[in-house]
Amino acid sequence: MRIRLKGITAFFVVLCSYLSAYAQHSLVKPVGNVTNATISGQNIAITTDQQVQVQVAVYSPTVVRVRMDKQQLAEDFSYAVVGKPQQTRVNITQDNSRIQVVTDSLTATITKAPFSVAFFTRDGKVINQDEQGLTTSWIGEEVTTYKHMQEGERFIGLGEKTGGLDRRGSGYTNWNTDAFGYRTNQDPIYATIPFYIGIHSGLNYGIFFDNSYQSDFNFGASNNRFSSFGAQGGEMDYYFIYHTKVSDIIASYTSLTGRMEMPPLWSLGYQQNRYSYYPETEVFRIAQTLREKKIPADGITLDIHYMDAYKLFTWDKSRFGDPMAMNKKLKEMGFKTTVIVDPGIKVEEGYGAYERGKQDNIFLKYVDGQNYTGQVWPGWTHFPDFTSKKGREWWKKELKFFTDTGVDGYWNDMNEIATWGQKMPNNVLFNFEGRITTHKEGRNVYGLQMARASYEGARLHTPNKRTFLLSRAGFSGSQRYTAIWTGDNRSEDDHMLLGVRLMNSMGVSGIAFSAMDIGGFTGNPTVGLYARWIQLGAFTPYFRNHTGVNTKSSEPWAYGEEVTEIARNFINLRYKLLPYIYSNFYQATQNGQPLMRTLAIDYTHDANVYNREFDSQFQFGEAFLLMPFESTLSYGKVYFPQGKWYNFFTGEVEQGGQEKIMPVLYHRMPVYVKESSIIPMQSLVQHTGEKPTDTLTVHVYKGDVSNTFVYYEDDGESYDHEKGGYYKRSISYDPKRKTLTFEKAEGNYNSHFKNLKVMFHGFEGTSRVKVGGKNQTLQRNLVSFIEPISRFDPEGVSNPVEGYQVQSLVVKHSKDKMVINL
Numbered sequence: 043m044r045i046r047l048k049g050i051t052a053f054f055v056v057l058c059s060y061l062s063a064y065a066q067h068s069l070v071k072p073v074g075n076v077t078n079a080t081i082s083g084q085n086i087a088i089t090t091d092q093q094v095q096v097q098v099a100v101y102s103p104t105v106v107r108v109r110m111d112k113q114q115l116a117e118d119f120s121y122a123v124v125g126k127p128q129q130t131r132v133n134i135t136q137d138n139s140r141i142q143v144v145t146d147s148l149t150a151t152i153t154k155a156p157f158s159v160a161f162f163t164r165d166g167k168v169i170n171q172d173e174q175g176l177t178t179s180w181i182g183e184e185v186t187t188y189k190h191m192q193e194g195e196r197f198i199g200l201g202e203k204t205g206g207l208d209r210r211g212s213g214y215t216n217w218n219t220d221a222f223g224y225r226t227n228q229d230p231i232y233a234t235i236p237f238y239i240g241i242h243s244g245l246n247y248g249i250f251f252d253n254s255y256q257s258d259f260n261f262g263a264s265n266n267r268f269s270s271f272g273a274q275g276g277e278m279d280y281y282f283i284y285h286t287k288v289s290d291i292i293a294s295y296t297s298l299t300g301r302m303e304m305p306p307l308w309s310l311g312y313q314q315n316r317y318s319y320y321p322e323t324e325v326f327r328i329a330q331t332l333r334e335k336k337i338p339a340d341g342i343t344l345d346i347h348y349m350d351a352y353k354l355f356t357w358d359k360s361r362f363g364d365p366m367a368m369n370k371k372l373k374e375m376g377f378k379t380t381v382i383v384d385p386g387i388k389v390e391e392g393y394g395a396y397e398r399g400k401q402d403n404i405f406l407k408y409v410d411g412q413n414y415t416g417q418v419w420p421g422w423t424h425f426p427d428f429t430s431k432k433g434r435e436w437w438k439k440e441l442k443f444f445t446d447t448g449v450d451g452y453w454n455d456m457n458e459i460a461t462w463g464q465k466m467p468n469n470v471l472f473n474f475e476g477r478i479t480t481h482k483e484g485r486n487v488y489g490l491q492m493a494r495a496s497y498e499g500a501r502l503h504t505p506n507k508r509t510f511l512l513s514r515a516g517f518s519g520s521q522r523y524t525a526i527w528t529g530d531n532r533s534e535d536d537h538m539l540l541g542v543r544l545m546n547s548m549g550v551s552g553i554a555f556s557a558m559d560i561g562g563f564t565g566n567p568t569v570g571l572y573a574r575w576i577q578l579g580a581f582t583p584y585f586r587n588h589t590g591v592n593t594k595s596s597e598p599w600a601y602g603e604e605v606t607e608i609a610r611n612f613i614n615l616r617y618k619l620l621p622y623i624y625s626n627f628y629q630a631t632q633n634g635q636p637l638m639r640t641l642a643i644d645y646t647h648d649a650n651v652y653n654r655e656f657d658s659q660f661q662f663g664e665a666f667l668l669m670p671f672e673s674t675l676s677y678g679k680v681y682f683p684q685g686k687w688y689n690f691f692t693g694e695v696e697q698g699g700q701e702k703i704m705p706v707l708y709h710r711m712p713v714y715v716k717e718s719s720i721i722p723m724q725s726l727v728q729h730t731g732e733k734p735t736d737t738l739t740v741h742v743y744k745g746d747v748s749n750t751f752v753y754y755e756d757d758g759e760s761y762d763h764e765k766g767g768y769y770k771r772s773i774s775y776d777p778k779r780k781t782l783t784f785e786k787a788e789g790n791y792n793s794h795f796k797n798l799k800v801m802f803h804g805f806e807g808t809s810r811v812k813v814g815g816k817n818q819t820l821q822r823n824l825v826s827f828i829e830p831i832s833r834f835d836p837e838g839v840s841n842p843v844e845g846y847q848v849q850s851l852v853v854k855h856s857k858d859k860m861v862i863n864l
Contacts, residue, residue, distance in 0.1 A: 071112060071180040076154035079141055081134045084127060086141060090157055098152065098159075101127045101281065103145040105294055108159060109279045112180050116277070119477060120252050121429075121487045122518040123281075125298040148284045161247065161282055168192070169247050169284055170240060173268040178278055186258075186272025187280065195242035196652060197261045197269065198642050201235025201518075201551040202528060202544055204228055207640060207657035209238065213263035217256045218486050218515045220460035222530045223564040226540045232458060232529045233516040234486040235551040236271070237299075239291055244647055248283035248291040250298065254486040254517060275482055288550070288643045289635060296552045296634025300522035304631055305555060306508040307730045307758030308378045309451065309525075310623055311340030312613050315588040316596065317563075318347035321361035322368045328597065329377050337598055337610050338617045338728045341510075342372065343380040343453060343588075352419040353388045355395045355443045369448030376729030380451030380510060381444060385459065385492055386423030389415060395440060399424060404433040406470050414470045416461030425459060428491035429484055430473030437492075438499035445503040451510035452496045454524065457489040458515045489515025490523075497523035506760045512584070518552065521634075525555035525584050533562025533589075535672040538575050539658045542670055545582060546660050549636025550643060554627070556636075557584035561596045569601045570673035570708070573608050577711045578670050580612040581662045583627075583637050604831060608709050611828040614726055618827075621722040621738060621753070626663040628754035628770075637663055645683040650701070656681040664749075665719035666690070669712035678706045686717035688743050688803060691827060693846035695804070709831050710844075715803075717745025720773050722753055724795075730758065738795035738855060741825075742775055742782060744804030750774040755793055762791075769793045771857075780864040787857035795855050801825060802849040805864065812863040813853060820849035 074092030088096035096110040109115065133144045143150040148169065149162045157178075160171035172178070176188035197209040204227050205212055216234040224231050236251040238259065251257060255273040262269060271280070283294045314332065319325050325342060332339045348365075350356040357365045369379045387395050387405070399405055405413040405424040413424045427433040444452070459466055472484030493513045500509035511524040520526060528544045531537045541558035548556045560579040561567050566589075567575065576598060579585050589596035598609035616623075626637045635643075639661040641651040650656055659669050659681065667687060671678045685698040690713040696702070704712065715721070721741040724734040751773045756763040768789040775782050782800070787793070801823065802808065811818050826845030833840055853860070 069181060073110065073157045073178045075156050079136055081136065084130055084132055086134065088157065096157065098143070098150070099127060100130050100132045100143060100145060101125070102294070103130055103147040104284050105298070106143065106150050106161070106282045107280070108282065109277060110178060111277045119475070121254070121490060122252055122299050124300045124519070124522070161284060163245070167243065167245065169245050170282065176268060183275045184272060185276070185278045186270050187278055188268040188270045191262055191267060191269055192242040195240055197238050197240055198640065199238040199547060199551045200259060201237065201548050201553065202231055202233040202526070203547055204231065204540060204544070206654055207543060207546070207642060208652040209261045211262050213258065213260040215256065215258050216486060218458040218489060220456070220458050220464060223532055224530070226536050232514050233489070233520070233526055235516070235518050235548070235553065237295055237518060237551050239288060239550065241646055246285070246288055246291060246646055248295055250281045250283070250295060250518065252279045252281065252518070253277065255483050288646050292550060292552065292635060293633040296521070299519045299552055301631055301634050302521045302555050304508070304756065304763060305627060306510055307620070307624060308340040309510040309584065310620060310627070311585070311730050312338055312616060313341035313343060313584070313586045314339055314597065315343035315586055316345070317589065317591045318345035320347045322363070325368065326371070329372060329375050331597070331599065333375060333728065335599055335606065335610070336728065338613050338726070340376065340729045341378050341380055341451070343382070345382050346384070346419055348381060353390070353393055353395070354384060354386070355440050357447070365447040373448070376731050378450035379448065380453050380512070381449050382453045382455050383496065384418065384456040385425050386416065386418040386420065386456065387426065388420035389422045389424060396424070398440070399426065399436060402432065402436045404430065404436045406472065409469050409471060416459070416466060417463070418456060418461055427473050428488060428495050429475065431475070433473070434491070434495035434498065437495040438502050441496065441499035442503050451512070452500065454489070454492050454496055454511065454513040457492045457513060459485065459488055487517045489513055490517040490520045493520055493524040506762070508759055508761065512557070516553070521553050521555065525557060526553050527557035527559070527584065527586065530563045530590070531559050533565035533567040533571065535571060535674065537562055538571065538578065539670060539672070542578070542658045542660060545638050546640035549638050550640055552634055554630035554634065554636040555583050556638065557582060557586045559586060559588035561587060561589055563588060563590045566594045567596070568673060569605060572596070572601050573605045573708060574671065574673045574711065576609045577612045578668070580616040581666065581668050585616060603834060607829070607831050615827055617727055618723045618725070620730070621724050622663065622665070625722065625752060625754040629752060639663070641683060648683055650681045651683070653681070655679055665715055665721050667714040667716065671706045671711070675706050677703055679703050680712060682714070685747070686745055687714040688717070690715050691844050693803060693825070693848070710828060715743050717743055718747050718749040718775050718777065719743045720749060720751035720775060733794065736796040737799050737852070738797070739799045739801060740773065741801045741803060744802070746777055748774070748776050748778070756791055767791045782862040782864060784860040786859040793855060798853050798855045800851045800853070800862065805849050808849060808864055811851060813851070814860065818851055820851055822847050823850040
């Protein structure tokens with residue numbers, strides 16, 4: 043009897059354990075086994091025994107989309123994706139156990155029991171695969187896909203995320219957040235870019251998760267088994283991208299989500315900002331001082347104090363009595379005006395924007411139809427629904443207020459959405475183009491859609507004039523409309539270096555036009571920190587000096603004479619480099635390649651690139667290698683990737699593949715140039731409206747690898763380039779053939795430059811070249827990119843000129859093909 047009771051007891055223990063495990067398992071809904079799969083051209087429609095609906099679509103030979111939901115898939119819609127599937131040669135077959143998708147570039151294998159996806163190279167190497175036993179599953183409305191963590195796998199990208207270059211071992215949340223004075227490890231912050239690149243075994247791939255709910259990415263945080271990505275709602279909808287080069291992955295990703303347009307040339311010059319410049323006499327003082335001290339500059343930005351009681355679409359007439367006259371005078375001085383625009387519209391009877399917004403019924407609403415009210419700078423405010431066409435049309439009309447007063451740029455701020463308390467209710471509804479949804483799905487795209495409305499408004503009111511746009515919040519696709527900056531950073535050394543990594547990460551994630559506040563927004567930088575930061579700023583896409591309210595003045599002259607000279611040197615250098623910078627921005631419009639580049643783009647499988655000692659190094663275009671350091675260091679360790687590297691200032695050559703400890707000079711940061719680089723430069727101007735001399739200087743650095751640079755010009759301000767009004771030519775250096783070739787120019791725009799001066803770096807043994815078959819004797823020239831810093835000790839002597847001798851040649855600049863035999 044006792045034995046029998048023991049047996050019954052054991053049975054019930056096992057049964058209860060089984061039922062408990064079953065109950066726990068039922069909390070997690072698996073994707074299940076495939077019960078039906080229908081192949082139609084490049085598409086596969088799949089149903090599982092868990093009633094999960096799956097679509098797999100081949101978008102190109104290198105891009106495959108995987109989309110699934112535990113219910114009928116909704117109508118296809120995306121704010122991020124604008125690319126369409128390409129007609130692709132693909133072979134799709136199936137048997138009882140699997141479905142195989144084969145393109146020219148990859149093989150995708152879909153296992154049927156249970157459903158899982160694995161991607162392989164054509165020769166059978168694993169690129170990426172679902173984690174067996176986990177694959178994709180749901181916990182309530184939360185959906186997550188689990189990927190097997192490959193041996194030694196690294197992860198980069200995910201846009202504006204803190205931390206190191208390599209995301210391995212970290213987890214991140216995407217939920218656009220007003221993160222004032224954020225820590226260097228804080229997450230999330232302002233923008234959501236749910237795209238990352240995985241790297242392992244000599245292979246690399248990209249995954250873009252197109253879901254605007256709060257999303258979470260885990261790259262081996264708190265586990266040693268998988269990487270994963272998921273969201274709090276919506277579909278599992280991701281695009282898998284495979285290329286042998288990271289740069290091509292970026293190109294395919296931006297083919298999907300769009301690319302930036304050519305910016306106005308003035309936005310690539312130096313921008314002087316603070317929170318805030320007022321009244322207009324202070325604005326003119328800043329502008330006049332920049333001109334008197336011969337510090338080139340193109341933009342002045344007005345923060346919220348230009349408004350009447352912080353109400354949008356107003357001017358405080360006690361501070362800015364005649365905005366049109368002020369902006370006209372600034373233009374005469376060579377300055378463009380950018381104004382901050384926040385989305386919150388003050389609830390105030392009689393206030394024009396509020397009354398018009400009420401009348402047009404464009405504000406975000408609660409489920410009961412009452413307008414949502416949140417508190418921001420002007421007090422209690424309503425917020426336009428930028429996910430509705432009606433809301434965007436209202437905003438576009440309102441922007442005429444600014445174009446009528448001569449404004450040239452819009453700085454879209456507080457668009458996470460930021461409200462005091464930082465807890466916007468989830469029962470606020472967003473129109474979502476007629477697909478009504480809640481704050482949970484609408485929040486992360488709000489900044490993107492605000493930037494879209496501002497862009498469309500600018501093109502409406504100034505149809506043939508480029509307007510500059512800057513945004514704090516964003517989502518994948520924001521690059522189509524706006525630049526993004528890294529928000530309210532701190533005046534600290536680690537924030538300066540974090541800013542580099544944030545912009546590098548945005549660059550690898552499709553955001554080519556980015557910025558950080560030079561000098562830091564919160565707090566006051568030391569003199570040494572500002573000196574380092576202003577040098578670094580000259581090598582960032584949008585060169586913005588900015589500081590917060592109740593901080594010390596942070597203009598270049600506010601830190602003493604020596605720092606003024608250092609700042610002038612590097613701002614001068616920025617303006618001389620504008621032909622190179624502008625040409626690189628053209629490349630961003632064509633293939634999504636960022637101007638500010640993590641070394642992981644070109645040196646993907648070099649482990650030193652990911653070393654925390656070196657992961658703040660970056661390239662500026664493909665030619666320059668920048669090595670930023672904290673202001674407290676006088677020596678630092680650097681890493682030179684493969685190749686040969688010229689010291690930009692001295693011409694000294696360093697061999698690649700080595701670490702080196704070197705002095706870090708106060709007055710100039712380490713800048714190197716890659717062998718075989720081609721760098722066009724112009725003479726110094728004080729602003730982009732001032733014409734340089736008629737000679738374009740092209741610096742060519744001797745090397746052992748071939749290189750091509752695409753030189754690009756247009757008028758810098760209109761959209762005529764979209765109708766052929768540009769000047770473009772390829773310049774190629776071939777060390778084997780010993781030639782420098784200027785291909786025939788394209789476009790119907792005439793270059794600003796009548797002459798070409800070619801400067802040959804490293805060609806000491808060359809004294810003559812052939813141009814068009816005719817011998818030409820080279821001339822010796824001193825190359826010096828910065829001025830010597832004064833010796834401020836009255837008994838001292840002047841610092842020597844920093845530079846070196848190179849060979850040079852001057853020829854006429856025509857549109858015809860020209861070959862120089864070296």
